[in-house]
Amino acid sequence: MVFRRCGISSIFRSGSLKARFVILLVLAIALVVLDLKWAKMNQTRAYLSLAITPLQWLVDTPAQVADELSDVLITRTQLIEENRQLRQEALLLKRKVLQVSALTAENVRLRELLNGSQRLANDVALTELIGINPDPFQHQVVLNKGSEDEVYVGQAVLDAGGIMGQIIELSHYTSRAMLITDSRHAIPVEVNRNGFRSIALGNGSVDELELGHVPDTADIREGDLLVSSGLGGRFPRGYPVARITSVQRDPGQTFATVKAKPTARLNKSRHILLVDLSGQQPESLLPEDVVSDEAGTDAAQPES
Amino acid sequence: MSQNEPGGGAIIFGTFLLGLMLSQVPLPTSVEWLRPEWVVIILIYWVMALPERVGLGSAVLLGLALDIIKGIPLGLNVIALLVVAYLTLMLHRRLRMFPLWQQAFVVMILVGINQLLFNWFHGLIGTRSDSLIFLLPALVSAILWPWMFVILRGLRRTFRVS
Incomplete structure (x- = not known):
């Protein structure tokens, strides 16, 4: 036309x-x-x-x-050094995993004693960031996986530091994720220390979150770690989200002003994890006996 | 786009493509607001130079591309670019006569209109700027205009785009 x-x-x-x-x-x-x-x-x-x-x-x-x-142009000594560091890190992490599996087993037993529900493990897919929304009003990134890779809208996006955001738009080979600092985003969180629940709101600045409607008397301090509470069913439970940077209590105001800094490196991370909540499996880090035990007691929990 | 005119469509298309790429190159947060509106200034140039080839139709296509890149409701950038293209079409004869600095001034106003409309649309989806910082790209685009003009005119003459 x-x-x-x-x-x-x-x-x-x-x-x-x-x-x-x-x-x-x-x-x-x-x-x-x-x-x-x-x-x-x-x-x-x-x-x-x-x-x-x-x-x-x-x-x-x-x-x-x-x-x-930078992968190609690296000297042998640098590679050896890096290798040594990675080996050390692997060793440390392995030691932690050993402890974790014992702790998970203990946790499962305690939960059974309390008739509590099981913790769930999540499937994770690796992806890479290929673009950033050029519009400074919006905190969005473009990832190199899309509906062809079974990404879905609402999927949680993580990096090594914690939760980054969620998928909001799909194309075939790319998807768009909104970061937790976008002024239209909110994520349910809890204080790791005492389980105090709140909602962390993005306010449009790249390294700040605000906690909405926190009573003046709430037990919340500078330095507290906020983890995702899993309420609302969108984000997996227990991943770090932010650390409290300031708490201002003004007796004249109904609510305290609480600010936090995201633990994920929102504007630096390139390698990103997508957490799949759809096909949830019971925690799989357990030693075999606990897993089989659990399968048996699952149906008839009141007896155990 | 052109049945009866000689070639050069590839050059126009190429510059627009380059503009779209430049407008999504990641920038550090501190200088994010200094990003010139590449697509708008390239559009203004081509509309001014070849109003019979580049006009409202190109504005629609570029607007759609920008909407997708910026992840906002389809059509918002289309409206903004349509207004800019229309104004440029009205002004193109006068614009050609202006010296470069005066052109740059008009470009600043045109990009400013684009930014104003865009900021207003952002108000509709709930993320509006509370300062006048959103007008900064207009200034940067105006400063950049003389260079863009010379480069694009060079391209146009070298490849005989008409």
Whole structure:
């Protein structure tokens, strides 16, 4: 419709230009309304994103190449040093895992004694960040896995430090995640020390979260670790989210002003984990006897 | 886009593609607000230079691409770019006569209009700036304009895009 007009002689142009402008403007406004009101537009978006995907890969290429280069251009001594460090780290982590499996077993036994429900382990998929939303108002990143890799909307996104955000939009080979600091995001959390529950709200600045509606008398201090509470069923339970940086109690105000700093490296991480909550399995770190034991007692819990 | 005109469409398309890429290159948070509106200034140039080839249609396509890149409701950038393209179409004869610095001033206003509309749309989805910092890209784009103009004009002349 638009391009056919190219041939029209220039006498007509200024007259028809206004009409074209108005028609296109109305169409654009209709498109906005359609996108906001009609859920099926997500499909259209996904296909349009697919068209943009090569562009995103292209933009990401320099970073990829730099990564590759720094892998290639490394001296032998550096490699040996890195290797040694990684070995040490692996040893330390292994020791921790040994302890963890014993503790999980103990935890499961205690939970059985209390008739509590089991803790669940989550499937995790590795992914990589390929783009960042250029719009400074929005804290969003683009990941290199999409609906073809069975990513789903609402999936939790983590890095090595803690929870980063959640998937909000899917295309075929990419997906878009909203970070916890986006001003439209909120995540249910609890204070690790005493289980005090709250909701951490993003406020649009890149390294700050606010806790909403915290009573003046709540037991919450600077330095407390906030972990995800798993309420709402969207985020897995027990992953670190943020650390409290300041608590201001003003007797004149109904609520305390509590600020926290995310533990995940929101604007630095490149390697990212996607946690799959859909196919939850009971905790699998247990020694065999506990697992088999648990399977037996699961059906007839009151007896045990 | 052109049945009756000589080639060069690839050049126009290429510059727009480059603009789209530049507008999504990650920047550190501290200079995020200094990112010029690449797509808008490239669009202004082509509309000014070749109003019979690049106009409202290109604005619609670029707007859709920007909407996808920025992850906002489809059509918001389309509206903003349509307004900019329309104003440029109205002004293109005068713009061509202006010296570079005066062009840069008009570009600042045009990009500013784009930013204003965009900030207003952001108000609709709940993330609006509470200062005038969102107008900073207009200034940066204006400062960049003379260079962009010379580069794009060079491209246009070298490859005889008309």
